[in-house]
Amino acid sequence: MSFNLKKEATMPKSVNSNTSTVGDLVACKFPFAEGAHKTRICAVVAVCPETDEVVLAYGTGNLRFKADVTHALTVFREADCQAAGLHKPTRFQVDRRIRLSGNDPRFRVHRTKGTAKVGQLNPAMTARLREIYRRMPPVCAAKERQGIHPTGPVPRRRPGFFGRPRVVVRALASAPPHRPSEA
Structure with a gap:
């Protein structure tokens, strides 16, 4: 496997807040x-042209991710994924986010697109994200x-048989062992 470092060095890595819009998907x-850190596809949830910054929501392909789904946008349908430039269903967790400058070095160039922007959500999903x-x-x-890294939910204890609370029976150390009565 060989890499063309000269070509990679000339590719644009930045995300321009003047051309970025809410709903853009970027590699970061x-x-x-x-x-x-880990390179992820993130959704632009806010743009601030005065400071040349964008706010990015965490994207994950793990749909069983333990987080508040009321603060998330999930792209499920195959047609929506393809239109957005995603290769699998993805959830964008808006309560887990970061604000970055448009020329931040954490933006990553997509290997086939040649830019940090990899896709765009459809208008309905963009409105939901907003x-x-x-x-x-x-x-x-x-x-x-x-x-912003919210803590995960407190794990609930698994209920016992038929949803009943578990009962723990412990033998007392000082009690003599139980012997059936001989009659």
């Missing part, structure tokens, strides 16, 4: 709360620049 190294972001509690731009 999205940070985790622990400090690590609505989800509008409903989010307000957060200052500085906090969004650091990244």
Whole structure:
């Protein structure tokens, strides 16, 4: 496998906030709360041309991801995925987001498109994405620049048989062992 580094170095990596719109899908190294990062397809949920910044929502192909689905937009249908430039169903978690400058080095060039922008959501999904972001509690731009990483839901204990609470029976250490009475 060989790489043409000269060609890769000349490809545009930036996302221009003047040409970016809500609903654009971009490749970005999205940070985790622990400090690590992974390249993901993210959805642009807000654009700020005054500061040349965009707000990106976390994208995942793991549809069983333990997070609040009321703060998410999921692209399920195959036709919608193809139109958006996605190769599989994807959920964009708007409560997990980051604000980046248009020339941030975390934007990644898509290997076939030659730019960080890889696709666009349809108008109905874009409107839904705007609505989800509008409903989010307000957060200052500085906090969004650091990244918003909500904690996951508290795992619920699995119920016992037929949904009944589990009963734990423990033998007392000082009690003598039970012996059936001899009659």
